Amino acid sequence: MSIHVASITAPVNIATLKYWGKRDADLNLPTNSSISVTLSQDDLRTLTSAACSAQFTEDKLWLNGEEESLGSKRTQDCLADLRQMRQQMEQADSALEPMSQWKLHIVSENNFPTAAGLASSAAGFAALVTAIAKLYSLPQDMSELSMVARKGSGSACRSLFGGFVAWEMGQLADGTDSKAVQVASREQWPEMKAVILVVSDEKKDTSSTQGMQLTVRTSDLFQERIKTVVPQRFDEMKRAIVARDFEMFAELTMKDSNSFHATCLDSYPPIFYINDTSKKVIRLCHAINAYFNRNVVAYTFDAGPNAVMYYLQENESKLLPFFYPLLSTVEGWGTKFTAETLQGFENTFNTQYKADFPAMLDPKLAEGISRIIPTQVGTGPQETNECLIDPATGLPK
Amino acid sequence: MSIHVASITAPVNIATLKYWGKRDADLNLPTNSSISVTLSQDDLRTLTSAACSAQFTEDKLWLNGEEESLGSKRTQDCLADLRQMRQQMEQADSALEPMSQWKLHIVSENNFPTAAGLASSAAGFAALVTAIAKLYSLPQDMSELSMVARKGSGSACRSLFGGFVAWEMGQLADGTDSKAVQVASREQWPEMKAVILVVSDEKKDTSSTQGMQLTVRTSDLFQERIKTVVPQRFDEMKRAIVARDFEMFAELTMKDSNSFHATCLDSYPPIFYINDTSKKVIRLCHAINAYFNRNVVAYTFDAGPNAVMYYLQENESKLLPFFYPLLSTVEGWGTKFTAETLQGFENTFNTQYKADFPAMLDPKLAEGISRIIPTQVGTGPQETNECLIDPATGLPK
Structure with missing residues (x-):
């Protein structure tokens, strides 16, 4: 079986200026801008491996060892955006494999207890989006990808960067200006x-x-x-x-x-x-x-x-x-x-x-x-050689 | 010893629209109007007896069996206002005894634990003011007296009425329009x-x-x-x-x-x-x-x-x-x-x-x-025959 795999780790962020209030619940557009500090992945991170293959028969997700539904509208919106980005690449270059048409297997693990209320959905959606972006070799930068992660979970957009991150609320109805930007890197205030x-x-x-x-x-x-x-x-x-x-x-x-x-x-x-x-x-x-x-x-x-x-x-x-x-x-x-x-x-x-x-x-x-x-304070999403998917079967290791 | 005595009971009130914020801390002028319900004196009341005599040598206060200082500015402001009201009467009618020049003995008891945080200062100042007003036979109505009680403790002004009471914040700098008025009597909504x-x-x-x-x-x-x-x-x-x-x-x-x-x-x-x-x-x-x-x-x-x-x-x-x-x-x-x-x-x-x-x-x-x-819901201050002062000595019974 020909399987493509990519793995990413993504961090938790904790807001110092709070996101509270949506002006558009479908697109997760906020009523105010917010700011967060990205925390070190040594302590809190999600590791996500994404695989695609012409042989896979359906999109599948395993979260902390359990198979979970991928059916939520929020996750589907993220996958649709990422596939559309890939499709644009494929249309421009016919030598590329048609990954946008293939099903995905996603395996994700946190290095901390999910139930502790530690913003796991932010790290989770940040890792999901960046792992698939890497799998697809997408050219979009982190701010552009942050708008995809935002649709999964609002505060996830801020986990696309390390250091100190602002989520600019934006003004547009379609949300194309509601994205994360880095205010300062970890190196600028490492203390x-x-x-x-x-x-x-x-x-x-x-x-x-x-x-x-x-x-x-x-x-x-x-x-x-x-x-x-x-x-x-x-x-x-x-x-x-x-x-x-x-x-x-x-x-x-x-x-x-x-x-x-x-x-x-x-x-x-x-x-x-x-x-x-x-x-x-x-x-x-x-x-x-x-x-x-x-x-x-x-x-x-x-x-x-x-x-x-x-x-x-x-x-x-x-x-x-x-x-x-x-x-x-x-x-x-x-x-x-x-x-x-x-x-x-x-x-x-x-x-x-x-x-x-x-x-x-x-x-x-x-x-x-x-x-x-x-x-x-920590870094943004990191590529990793650690992989949670068996490249031979496309299933969790 | 010739001693004049008067006794009053006054109620606790609990705000339903809260007083929080002073625009003038000396006069207890609020930043907003408020509303309260006066509670039944069967359950929560202050009984205050006030006495005055040419023979008394200083103003004295006994609260729940303990002698307390009368030196606080708030209490002094109340006493000064009441004495001034009495003095105006005396100036208009020379037959009146010069009570405004005499020292006061005040004895006060709650029928509930003071420490429970049950607005005891509201009932306390309402009883203090109305007991002395009765002792002095003051002609002022309850709204006018509420402005005196207000200087003692803001929310005390609302304990001058039974039923449902508004404290109108007023606009004047001297506080002469910041007073309590009755919105509805106990009889209008006794349930x-x-x-x-x-x-x-x-x-x-x-x-x-x-x-x-x-x-x-x-x-x-x-x-x-x-x-x-x-x-x-x-x-x-x-x-x-x-x-x-x-x-x-x-x-x-x-x-x-x-x-x-x-x-x-x-x-x-x-x-x-x-x-x-x-x-x-x-x-x-x-x-x-x-x-x-x-x-x-x-x-x-x-x-x-x-x-x-x-x-x-x-x-x-x-x-x-x-x-x-x-x-x-x-x-x-x-x-x-x-x-x-x-x-x-x-x-x-x-x-x-x-x-x-x-x-x-x-x-x-x-x-x-x-x-x-x-x-x-209960009544406003009530005259009572119960008296906490020994009319022979002017001291607590």
């Missing part, structure tokens, strides 16, 4: 680190898609957010990133997370994504920043209770001594820190901070957190 | 009942005064709330009350509570008053309303996690079967309901609701609630 606190929750609230539709339809405060607050913040945050101004970046990031969750609460019925554990993290971050009299940490929360905290490498030994002693029983520290470093955090806490923070240091915090993931 | 769920919380967040200053100063969404959202809602809610339209009243009440807490969350640093227990109550209320396909209950939350739920008498046997079985271990049901009625709620729950509400009925809800207070 940006992150810690994700995976927060246990009793149940997931409304899905993002349903939630944002409800907010657009019912929140009295939402129009003010998208018309006035976010456009100004979008410009300010891009400037802060280019200037590597963490003080400003952190303030804008925290304010925007709160503004987004405020419009969720102002929806009717109200939507709650952050819980009491999230609130404890927010309070502690503000207390830490107040203690140092500058922003050494910025929290942000997506459509769930998990906290993502951004900080600069130079402040790691200031920040983590607040969190490690409280969360030392939580899984995840060992992936990045030696026992000696962790002991240093503990010592700093005991000798420098403990006395000044009696009320803020809540020993119950650990009960609400199931895992920590230390990570940092 | 309005309420249940307060006193929610246990680990710590009180920011005080109301500090919190609202922070919101005015930092929330990007707050201006939209006070300029657009509240003015429209103020007119709609007054119309709903006059028309006794619970469906509309409930929707406006719930939306306004959420809008207020959204601007708290949008403050920087964010302010959190509602907690995970509050959220469970909110979700359950929406589920109940969805079940009946109309609003049988409206929740509202002040600057704390306590839930106040409004409902009409005719829906009591629909609503309370959801709450009693979940909260049967919580103190307070026995004050208003017989064992037979409570058993009826339990039976209704088991036979009619239980099967349809598996996910919404969280047995852990009771852990977050320390007490329930069933009550209803």
Whole structure:
């Protein structure tokens, strides 16, 4: 059997200026522009292998070891766009194999738990689109491909780039100007680190898609957010990133997370994504920043209770001594820190901070957190030799 | 010793359109008009006795059995206004005793725990002002006195009336048009009942005064709330009350509570008053309303996690079967309901609701609630023969 295969890894991104609200639900066109940081694929990535062959009889998808339906309209829209791009190449060059007519096999795996609420659909659609683009040898650049990924999952468009990424909302009805662009590369601000606190929750609230539709339809405060607050913040945050101004970046990031969750609460019925554990993290971050009299940490929360905290490498030994002693029983520290470093955090806490923070240091915090993931700013999609498809059979290895 | 004494009881009120934001902190002038329901004094009231005598040597206050300072600027402003009103009478009629020159003894007691976060300052200042007004035989009407109480605690002005009360924000810089007026009396909508769920919380967040200053100063969404959202809602809610339209009243009440807490969350640093227990109550209320396909209950939350739920008498046997079985271990049901009625709620729950509400009925809800207070719409300040001051000594009995 003649089978063509290509593999790609794609990253997770966590917005610092939130995408919340669609002006076109079919095309995933947003009501406001957004900005994110792409996280390192060492810690969070989707690996996707795509294969096509004249012998395949149907499009198939295997996700984390399970065969899944490829029938969703969003996935179908992505595949249709990619096949159309390939078809244009084939029409211009008759020597090319007619891959656009062949069925696809796609195999995809995350290196992190899908259920943890860690934006897996963003990495998933970014990997799907870029793997097929590579398989088809498409000439489109990442911004052009980001518009395909956007149709799969809005925020996926931002995972087409590494570093610091803006999703420009665009104005056109067909969405051809609603795409991701890089604001700054990882190399321009490599000191940006992150810690994700995976927060246990009793149940997931409304899905993002349903939630944002409800907010657009019912929140009295939402129009003010998208018309006035976010456009100004979008410009300010891009400037802060280019200037590597963490003080400003952190303030804008925290304010925007709160503004987004405020419009969720102002929806009717109200939507709650952050819980009491999230609130404890927010309070502690503000207390830490107040203690140092500058922003050494910025929290942000997506459509769930998990906290993502951004900080600069130079402040790691200031920040983590607040969190490690409280969360030392939580899984995840060992992936990045030696026992000696962790002991240093503990010592700093005991000798420098403990006395000044009696009320803020809540020993119950650990009960609400199931895992920590230390990570940092990372690269965009990467080609890889690792392949999840058996080239002889076209099936998962 | 010649001592004059007067006693008054005054009610608690719980806003359905929230007061949040001062345009003048000295005079307690608000950034928006608000509306409240006055609750029954059978369940929640402050009893205040005021005495004056030429023999008293200083102004004194005893609150719930403890002597307290009368030195706060807010209390001093109230006393100064009342003495000035009395002085005008004395100047017009030289036969009157010069009470305005005499020191005051004030003794005040609540029939509910002060610390539970139940708007005790509103009832307290309403009782203080009306008790002294009675002692002085002041001719001012309740709206005029409400402007004095307002200087003590903004929302206290609404406790000068029973029933359904609007605090008109006014426009004047001196506050002489920022006063309470009655929208409807208790008799016009006597079916309005309420249940307060006193929610246990680990710590009180920011005080109301500090919190609202922070919101005015930092929330990007707050201006939209006070300029657009509240003015429209103020007119709609007054119309709903006059028309006794619970469906509309409930929707406006719930939306306004959420809008207020959204601007708290949008403050920087964010302010959190509602907690995970509050959220469970909110979700359950929406589920109940969805079940009946109309609003049988409206929740509202002040600057704390306590839930106040409004409902009409005719829906009591629909609503309370959801709450009693979940909260049967919580103190307070026995004050208003017989064992037979409570058993009826339990039976209704088991036979009619239980099967349809598996996910919404969280047995852990009771852990977050320390007490329930069933009550209803009530009257304004009432004269009483009960007196907390010994007329012979001028000291607390």
